[in-house]
Amino acid sequence: MHVEVDSLDKSFGPTRVLKGCSLGIDRGEVVTLLGPSGCGKTTLLRCIAGFHVPEEGRVVIGGRDMTLVPPWRRDVGMIFQSYALFPHLDVRRNVEYGLSVRRVARAERDRRVAKAIEIVSLGGLADRYPSQLSGGQQQRVAIARVLVLEPTVLLLDEPFNALDAKLRYAMQVELRKLVKNLGITTIFVTHDQSEALTLSDRVAVMRGGEIEQVAAPLGVYDTPASDYVADFIGSANAIAGEARAGRLEIAPGVGLASRVEGGAVAIVRPENLRVEPIESETDDAWCGRVGFVRALGATVEYEVEVPGRDAVKVLALRLASDDVLELGQVVRVSLRDPDACPVLPAPAR
């Protein structure tokens, strides 16, 4: 374990923001903290950076207990959401700041600054001030400013928020390559699931101050630990029911193998469902009417209204030769692969 967070508790006034958060991250691993706003992900990151001291728990970095070590002695690099560049210093002096604080010798300082500026390809802009740079360039300065110190841990707080969609994607890819090449242990904070899936080796999904699940991107998707995770990552039909004798019936005649007994919920991904038009509805099959159609080009999303049950979302691949079902069409819904539907205990209400 390179970075280890052990049952952290943190409150601001009466609000408990972190409730016993624990997380272990290996050297060189890229981990994303994913969750909606207010779930405590930024607070957790700031506890690792040292801007907050948790009331309970420990932060261990590289085997050393850092809980009570102030931020300026942690050697943990952080990229801020607003970049927080020094507005009164030009690019070179921004990058140089950490070396200057450490009283690094002039010659070495110049060499390392030049190298860091080159890595983020800001060559001709060293004499500009932050206000004269575009958003993407500012972010590069923020990255160079941290990389010049050769940190072993890099923290990023929603770093791509201020960028437009195209640039955001390019920077994500570039950053992932960069930290992987340099072998820096990296922790991202984001509320954007596609960003999390693009960037990380593992995703930690947070909810209300706790970590709900930590797994590889596809693991979180395929085997979510809860309907919350399933709903947050991608789209999901959460179908509740009573499991009996190892079986959960999610629709007339449609049963899933279940390890849970009693109240249970099945996670059925829309792409695991198939619809086919039929003449009329019957009581002994899973069928309903198309209530909504969203034709997106490569795919079509249907919402099927099933009498007496929740509506189901269905995702179908589409070729130009395929017909798109019409609103009101009576359809039969069926599972492609019943084994790909995790059955979880029903959440406590």
Next chain:
Amino acid sequence: MSERRTAGARRYPRSPAEWVAGAILYALAGLSLVLLIGPSLIVIGISFTEKLYISFPPEGFTLRWYEAFLDHDQLIDSAFVSLRIAGWVTVLTLALGITSAFSLVRGRYRGRTALSAFMVSPQMLPGMVIGIAVLFFGSAFGFYQSNPMVIIAMTVFCLPFVVRIVMARLEVLDPSIEEASANLGAARTQTFFRVTLPMILPAALAAAAFAFIEAFDNLTVALFTASPRGRPLSVELYTLVQFDSSPIVAAISSLEILLALLMVFVIGRTIGLEKI
């Protein structure tokens, strides 16, 4: 509660440099606060002393110095002179300040920023020089030191406060609210009296409080423009402070401190103290 106390206990150890810096920081801030508040408290304390002269610590408790002020016809008269002057200055500065603030914020013409800078420029001029300039100006036209002259000079002195406060309010006020009202069929004057005026009212009140207290208290302008007879309170006090050592000045000062606190309250309630 106990949970939060343990939370407070967990913090980074301070380095010696931080200890020293923190100690200096708090010591200077403490000294600063004592300097800000202390003198006023001492004056208020003195105003209740039973002794005939100023001494420490004040002895006993009496309201005789307040009574002495109320019985002092000349001082009471001058207080009313000051109130009248302050009243006129408030009315004049509000009338001139609010109208010009509208033009300076809403106007679309060249030189608007230069004009705003000009309008608040008296702020950079010492009251004394404004007083002298108006005195010289008056004398050139055979117009001598008098209360109207005080009002004229004091209005120059106080106008920037009003212009600034009202402009600040107008700038954050969304013109689309007024447009909405106009859209709903309200006549322009109706829009003004029902929508715009209520919205700038807090700023106008705060500006009035500011102008009033400045005009009431001001000595530097008044000293040059007030006539020797029927002088404002500040000028009377100026003489009194130099030649009278009885605690009557402390009593009057305490009343002025009370008036200042009242104005602080008005400003705090209308636009908030942060906006000053």
Next chain:
Amino acid sequence: MNATARRAARPSARRGLAEHPLVLAMLSSRGVGPAIPALAYLVVFMVIPFSLLFSFAFLTVDRGEVVPWSFSLEHFGSALGDYLFWRIAWRSFWVGALSTFVCLLLAYPVAYLYTTLGSVARKLLLVAVIAPLLTSALVRVYAWIVILGGRRGLMNTVLLELGLVERPVRILNTDWSVLIGMTQIHLPFMILPLIAVLVARDVEIENASLNLGAGRVETFFRVTLPLSVPGIVAGTALVFALSYTNFIIPQLLGGGNYTTLAVQVYEFVVVILDWTKGAVRASLLLGSCFVFVLLIVWAGRVATRWTEARLS
């Protein structure tokens, strides 16, 4: 519709005023119109009087009457050639400069700590800063006479009680009392601009500095302080201008013959009634004050550049 008919159609007198063509013109104007009364007022009662004031410095004025065709530079010349004038000017300058510096030293910590307080404490602190600002300067000068003055003043009572001195010391009517008075009276003018700039600062930038390895003290001097230079410049310029041109504090706390440029202006205009000499000194006072304020602004720029250069 003619004017009479329109007047008859009005429901009330109040509406009548509200619909007066002048009011309408003002409300609808996107032009300079509504600003004209104030503009005219300032031209008549500020611009012309100040021009007169400056021109009086070149003319001979006898008992409030201008002597015609008496233009001369001699009045300026005699003031600037006078050794005493320069001594007085020098005192005005250093008293103003020193009290401004002490003000800055005392005000910065208050403004800095203000930003760390909760909303209730902030309000209380603002009351403590703004109430003195709205209290008459005379009242505050009087308070210092009470504190510093005489054998039975507060200062001497305390010093004697503590046994720090053996007999009463004289503080009132010295340079010290003038400095103390000026500093205390102008403190709010320094605190408010500093609060404004420090409240608006982005704390994340300081966090970035901590993250890059600078301690809290170093972060303050390398980031917080340089970024608050605009507030320092504003406060310093304001307090210097106020101290430099104040004549009441030197007069009341400095004793009868403590003279500064501003005190001289007062004496020439009010006591001696030599308006020409008064106008000369008032012009010089105002002109030099303006130059010093510009110097402060310029020094602020240089200081920012210097901190940057020091970093590399």
